[in-house]
Amino acid sequence: MTITDRDLERPATAPAFIGISGSRRFRNGLATGAVTVAFLIALVPLVWVIGTVLVKGLGSVLNSAWWSESLNGLLARQEGGGAYHAIVGTLFQGLICAVIATPIGIMVAVYLVEYGGRTRLSKSVTFMVDILTGVPSIVAALFVYAVWISVFGLGRSAFAVSLALVLLMLPVVVRSTEEMLRIVPDDLREASYALGVPKWKTITKIVIPTALSGMLTGIVLALARVMGETAPVLILVAYAPFINFNVFEGNMASLPLMMTVERSNPTDAGADRLWGAAVTLILIITIFQIIAAVLAKATAPKTK
Amino acid sequence: MSDPTTTAGPAGTGDAGDRWGPALADTVVAPEAGISTPDSATPPGEAPGRTFVQRGDRIFRGLATGSGVFVVALVAAIAVFLLVQAVPSVVADQGNFLTGRTFDAGDPTKLNFGILDLLLVTVEVSLFALVLAMPVGLGIALFLTQYAPRQVARPFGYLIDLLAAVPSIIFGLWGLFVLAPVLQPFALWLQDTLGWFFLFSPGNVQIAGATVFTAGIVLAVMILPIITAISREVFARTPRAQIEAALALGATKWEVVRMTVWPFGKAGYVSAAMLGLGRALGETIALTIILAATPQIFGGSLFDGGATFASKIALSFAELNNNLSAGAFIAAGLVLFVLTFVVNAAARWVVARSGAKA
CATH class of the missing domain: 1.10.3720.10 (MetI-like)
Structure with a gap:
């Protein structure tokens, strides 16, 4: 009996780890490839849309008149003028909406987190907020039309648009605020109660300041979203090529409305204004998102 | 606002879903234990401190509950108002509302x-x-x-x-x-x-x-x-x-x-x-x-x-x-x-x- 080197090198038992078979390896690779491709597919429209808007619209935006003049008195085919009237309209309508929707939304979230518990009312509020999240913007606009114009007999105005936007913004504010309030540690509340602080003061002085950073981000992001809504402005206010600061009366422009109007303008001037307004809208939304990020940093609770 | 449970007992006991409700109420208003609320210098057992706590809580709770009810009412109102506006037109419709194609x-x-x-x-x-x-x-x-x-x-x-x-x-x-x-x-x-x-x-x-x-x-x-x-x-x-x-x-x-x-x-x-x-x-x-x-x-x-x-x-x-x-x-x-x-x-x-x- 001779022991060769080969025998010595051979393991006494079969290895515990068996290599992954070819078909499993292939399927794994296929899946990895598929999910990566899915992600890349989603980036295509994002880059394409933003690229298109910038290429077509940047020219008209890089002009100081764009930010300081309206289109008052200009013919459809005349170049020149700006989007000041529409920017003002968009900001006004958005801010009025935020002023109404924010306090209500925060109080609903406070109710759900601090008071509601598992009562039937709290369950129905949660359900209704979910439903409200899914209400199409056109339905919100029709509702405001039915109440504001058909029943109350008031005219179309920018304020009616703000009311419709409230319906769209409210559920988003509730959702984000609720999430933020829920992650405030119970220890903080209990410490406050232990010092004898009443519940409402605990909420306003301890819970909300702790959650403030996230709440503000949610609110500003919600505002950025509703400012791009087109359906309410189509139905609830008429376009004006001039500047109007009165939200309760008269026609008022806004960037989405300006875009829908200029879309039917077949001249080069119309196309410039259309895409210029698109760039402006994206720019405003981006600015609000940056504000949200800055606010989140600035108001974050100091941990040290 | 119109919440019967809050007015029924001492502050906080009405918080049905509140994890700290009863215990908190005891701490805040229990005069016998000799704990006074920090935001009122009222001596233990006196009514003003108690009503103050209760009122603030009641208002805030009312506001929060009211906002919750508002959301429920809002969704209901959307359905009701749309329905009320739609019915006369559907009645006046000369075609068939459900199967008409124009x-x-x-x-x-x-x-x-x-x-x-x-x-x-x-x-x-x-x-x-x-x-x-x-x-x-x-x-x-x-x-x-x-x-x-x-x-x-x-x-x-x-x-x-x-x-x-x-x-x-x-x-x-x-x-x-x-x-x-x-x-x-x-x-x-x-x-x-x-x-x-x-x-x-x-x-x-x-x-x-x-x-x-x-x-x-x-x-x-x-x-x-x-x-x-x-x-x-x-x-x-x-x-x-x-x-x-x-x-x-x-x-x-x-x-x-x-x-x-x-x-x-x-x-x-x-x-x-x-x-x-x-x-x-x-x-x-x-x-x-x-x-x-x-x-x-x-x-x-x-x-x-x-x-x-x-x-x-x-x-x-x-x-x-x-x-x-x-x-x-x-x-x-x-x-x-x-x-x-x-x-x-x-x-x-x-x-x-x-x-x-x-």
Whole structure:
């Protein structure tokens, strides 16, 4: 009996780890490839849309008149003028909406987190907020039309648009605020109660300041979203090529409305204004998102 | 405000769902224990301190509860007001509201409108978008939660969320002016090779690309971030122990996904898709821009034009000045509201049911 080197090198038992078979390896690779491709597919429209808007619209935006003049008195085919009237309209309508929707939304979230518990009312509020999240913007606009114009007999105005936007913004504010309030540690509340602080003061002085950073981000992001809504402005206010600061009366422009109007303008001037307004809208939304990020940093609770 | 439970006992005991309710009430107002509230210098046992605490709490609680009730009332009011405005017009409708295929509501003395065509176009374009967006959304959610390295998963996720921040009017303009011409050769090829099937038969619009086909693709892009965001959340909650157990048994990444992540997140993914569908059904301005109006009835082809509920309302509503014509469109809006309500409620139900099981 001779022991060769080969025998010595051979393991006494079969290895515990068996290599992954070819078909499993292939399927794994296929899946990895598929999910990566899915992600890349989603980036295509994002880059394409933003690229298109910038290429077509940047020219008209890089002009100081764009930010300081309206289109008052200009013919459809005349170049020149700006989007000041529409920017003002968009900001006004958005801010009025935020002023109404924010306090209500925060109080609903406070109710759900601090008071509601598992009562039937709290369950129905949660359900209704979910439903409200899914209400199409056109339905919100029709509702405001039915109440504001058909029943109350008031005219179309920018304020009616703000009311419709409230319906769209409210559920988003509730959702984000609720999430933020829920992650405030119970220890903080209990410490406050232990010092004898009443519940409402605990909420306003301890819970909300702790959650403030996230709440503000949610609110500003919600505002950025509703400012791009087109359906309410189509139905609830008429376009004006001039500047109007009165939200309760008269026609008022806004960037989405300006875009829908200029879309039917077949001249080069119309196309410039259309895409210029698109760039402006994206720019405003981006600015609000940056504000949200800055606010989140600035108001974050100091941990040290 | 009108909350009987708060007025019944000492401050706080009315907080039915409050974990600290009774205990807190004892601390705050228990004079016997000798603890005084820090915000009032009133000696223990005296009424003013007690009423002060109670009043502030009662007002704040009332405001919060009132806001909650307001939301419930708001949704109810939407349904009621739309219904009240819609009924007279539906009664005055000379056609059949449910099976009519034309929508002529401009003349209040001769209303003749039906929602069948609107419904068919709305459902077809939304389902087409969903069919496109569902697999891609699933892939993205899996990529971001399971495959992408942790450092880049967050910024990549932010990129997808950016899609949701682009206003729909911009998607609409991009769809009609930029995407539609690019898609046109492919659309023609589909019509040539698969034209025998009703979905791909040549359509009834003259404007190239102003079809359900283009609209569905744009809509798919728009609902993608919704589907992705919710699926991502669910997939990320897969118990770490299960994933590691599968890995320890020698599973490949794909097998881990198939055996732990997918069963765990399936219900969440389905509900995410339904929420995306709800969004697609109600999308207004992008479809108003893309879909070409056509006097012909909808033939079911992806290359037809037409109008959805929302785009029909948006196209015609601005010129309306009488309540009867407006009512006709509000009736269509009401149907859309019910449709999205059902889809959204079903989505929540799917989640709630799976949550109960888990």
